[in-house]
Amino acid sequence: MYDYGIDWQEISGLSRLWKRTLLLVVLSVIGVGALWLTPLQGLERSTGLTALYAFRGIRTPPDSVVIVALDARSAQQLGVPRRPDLWPRRLHAAMIDGLYDSGAVAIGFDLLFEQEGDPQDDQALASALRRAGNVVLAERVVRHLIHAEEGELLAGMDRLIRPFDLLAEAAWVTAPFLLPKTLDGVFEFWTFPTGAGGNPSMPVRLYERWASHHGHQSDYPAGAGDRLALNLYGPFGTVPIISYADALKRFSAGTLLPEVAGKVVLVGLAEPNQSLQFDAYRTPYSTPDGVDINGVELAATAIANMAEGSSLIRLAGSSAFMLVCLWTAFLAVMWSVARADVAAVGSVIGVAAYGVAAVGLFTVVFVWPPLIFPMLVAPIVVAGIGMALKYRFARGRKRRLQQLIGNDERGGALSRLGRMLDTRPEGRVVRAVCLSSDIAAYTSRAEGMSPSDARDMLNQYLAEFLPIVESHGGDVTDLVGDSLMSLWVVGHDEAGACRSAVEAALQLNEKMNRIGGEGTLPTRFGLHLGDVFFGELGVGERLEIRPVGDVVNTASRVQSACKTLGVNMLASELVTRYLDAERVCAVGAFRFKGKSEPVPLSMLDLSDLPAELKHRFEAALALFLAEQIEEAKSAFAAISDQWPSYVPAHFFLKACVVPALRDGGTVVLTRA
Known part of the structure; x- marks a missing residue:
């Protein structure tokens, strides 16, 4: 009756498990992918990058760049206007001469000399530029937007503003420094901005000069419109800064600046006072009191990054999307194959491991991976969908268990079997004692009964049968006609499970075959021990929960042998070996139909045996x-x-x- 003879665990259970896994993976990837295409992706720039910098901390910049700050304190000490573009240009000439004499490899002026000034000062500055021969003057790119009459934006036109001719011709080169702005700040710079005709930017020009001087191999994207992601070193002042007034004071005293020898020197606005900053940009190192990073510091950062090869390698576009999808799929597989609590703990551990790996990549090899989506968005989406699917599957499993064992108002069997299936929703292999029982002469008893009377007879029988099995820790897991299959899962106590099953069988035998009464019917019992698959069987929506395996089949054959021997109870040696010898009576080894190995059996009902x-x-x-x-x-x-x-x-x-x-x-x- 229980001779299934098929490896349903492999054929049915695993296939359904992977179908459910595939469903969870697909739904999760679609959900996370859809969110990736929304403005939420901007969290990777704002929150994600800030978190990576916070975990990494401040990084010491290479000894290749120095900033000379045009700040308010210098203006006060020099007695000049606060606006650096109004300072006398003879001061800049003296600065260039001093920096050149101090051994600066290249000098960049992040200050636009668009208009002519005092002729003598302009000549002095031009002469200093020619003597140094290594100064890059700033250009500016202005974009004009063209709108239709209805206000629709039609196009944008860039105009390059260069220093006036005298200075432009005296300088080594002129070049712009353009930073793509976002709502979250700046994160990269153009190496060859299209607005400047695809010519090198100021950081590239200065780096080329430094690299040539030091025999350093240049390596940067050289196509028009190419960008490099900035790898910031820290908040304001992390890149070495020298006050403009202090530098001039030392030069006027005949003292050089050895700290600039062999380096790139950038002269520009570097103001630590937030209220005085106007050439500053928001970055992950912007301080809570509003102090941002000045443009000249970002230019210095760009040069330092190229000098040490530490520009960020940003995983963006398809590569970042693929990483997020693969990580989402990994979490989804974990949520599919594990219990909810185990999957939740596994997700926390996995997210923590991802975070450590991401910070490691960011710190060691300067890779900027996605952080917010893998560590926050994907886990939430996967957990939500996973819980919903688990709830749906659990409801279906509970419904099938109720079909198997009834409503189970006390919740005992339903709870035990539900917990057993939690780790493997489709089923699992367990070692168990199987008790096969069959009503004697049921066919003749049911003959002549109406279907409703036969149903009532079986219901009364089950009302007497089930409580005895459950009170001894067993569960009735299969009901086919007048035959029942009960299981005692072994766990860590095989002997205890065998003794419990035997005690239940003895009590059932006493109730059904000796005491009698309402709801009792003569019954035969067979016990066997072994590995059994307990779980879902079926195709599509036609699923049932039942035990399957050789042990189930053999227990049924042992029960059938009771009729042959004229006894009510038989058990295999695997069960009776845990009983005292006086409680059993061996009846020999039996080879059943379709079985190659004999099964030693013993009688258990010895109360009437002299x-x-x-x-x-x-x-x-x-x-x-x-x-x-x-x-x-x-x-x-x-x-x-x-x-x-x-x-x-x-x-x-x-x-x-x-x-x-x-x-x-x-x-x-x-x-x-």
């Missing part, structure tokens, strides 16, 4: 097992004469007479 009968039967059986057939025949015949109602003796007497019933000392049952 001690002498038990002793003489065991002695006769020993002769049978030793293949002393004639001696065994005589012994079984004597027992049958003295106890004519003892069916096992009659059966073995027949086995001694009929060779087809035995194979050596093994009983061969072709029907059971």
Whole structure:
């Protein structure tokens, strides 16, 4: 009746598991992918990058760039206007001469000399530019937007503003420094801005000069419109800064600046006072009091990044999207194959590991990976969808369990079996004691009954049967017609599970076959121990929960052998080995139909078995097992004469007479 003979765990369980896994993966990836295409992706620039910088901390810049700050304090000390573009240009000439004499490799002026000034000062500055021969003057790109009459934006036109001719011709080169702005600040710069005709930017020009001087191999994207992501070193002042007034004071005293020798020097606005900053940009290192990073500091950062090869490698576009999708799929697989609590803990551990790896990549190899989506968005989306699907699957499983064991108002069996399936929703292999039971002569009893009367008879029977099984820790897991299959999962106590199953069988036997009463029917019982798959079987929506495996089939065959031997209870040696010898009576090894190995069996119901009968039967059986057939025949015949109602003796007497019933000392049952 329970001879399924199919590896349903592999064929059915795993296929459904991976179908559910695929469903969760697809839904999660679609959900996260859709969010990736929204403004939420901007969190990677604002929150994600800020978090990476926060975990990494301040990084020491290379000894290749120095800033000379045009700040308010210098203006006060020099007695000049606060606006640096109004300072006398003879001061800049003196600055260039001093920096050149101090050994500066290249000098960049992040200050636009668009208009002519005092002729003598302009000439002095031009002369200083020619003497140095290594100064880059700033250009500016102004974009004019063209709108239609209705206000629609039609196009944008860039105009390059260069220093006036005298200074432009005296300088080594002129170049712009353009920073793409976002709502979250600046994160990169153009190496060859298209607005400047695709010519190199100021940081590139200065870096080329430095690289040539030091024999450094240049390596940067050189196409028009190419960008490099800035790898910031820290807040304001992390890149070395020298006050403009202090530098001039030292030069006027005939002292050089050894700290600029062999380096790139950038002269520009570097103001630590937030209220005085106007050439400053928001970055992850902007301080809470509003102090941003000045443009000249960002230019110095760009040069330093190229000098040490530390520009950020940003994972963006398709590469970032692919990483986020793969990470989402990994989390989805974990949520599919593990219990919700295990998956939640696994997600936390996985997210923490991802965070550590991301910070490591950012710190060591300067890779800027996505952070917010893998560590926040994806886990939330996967957990939400995973919980919803688990709830849906759990409701279906609960419904099938209720179909199996009834409403279970006390919640015992339903709770136990539900927990057993939590780790493997489709089912799992467990070691268990199987109790197969079958109502004796049920067909003749049901003959002539109406279907409703037969149903009522079975319901009354189950009302007596189920509480006994459950009170001993077992669960009725299958009901087919008048046959029931009950399981005791072994866990860590195989002996305890066997004893509990035997005690339940003995109590059922006493109730059904001795005491009788309303709801009782004569029943045969067979017990066996082994590995059983318990879980869902079926295709599509036609799923049932039931036990499957060789042990289930064998337990059913053991129960069928009760009818052959004329007894109510039989158990295999795997079960009875945990019982005291006086509680069992061996009946030999039986080879069942379709089975190659014999199964040693014992009787369990010994309450009506006289001690002498038990002793003489065991002695006769020993002769049978030793293949002393004639001696065994005589012994079984004597027992049958003295106890004519003892069916096992009659059966073995027949086995001694009929060779087809035995194979050596093994009983061969072709029907059971």
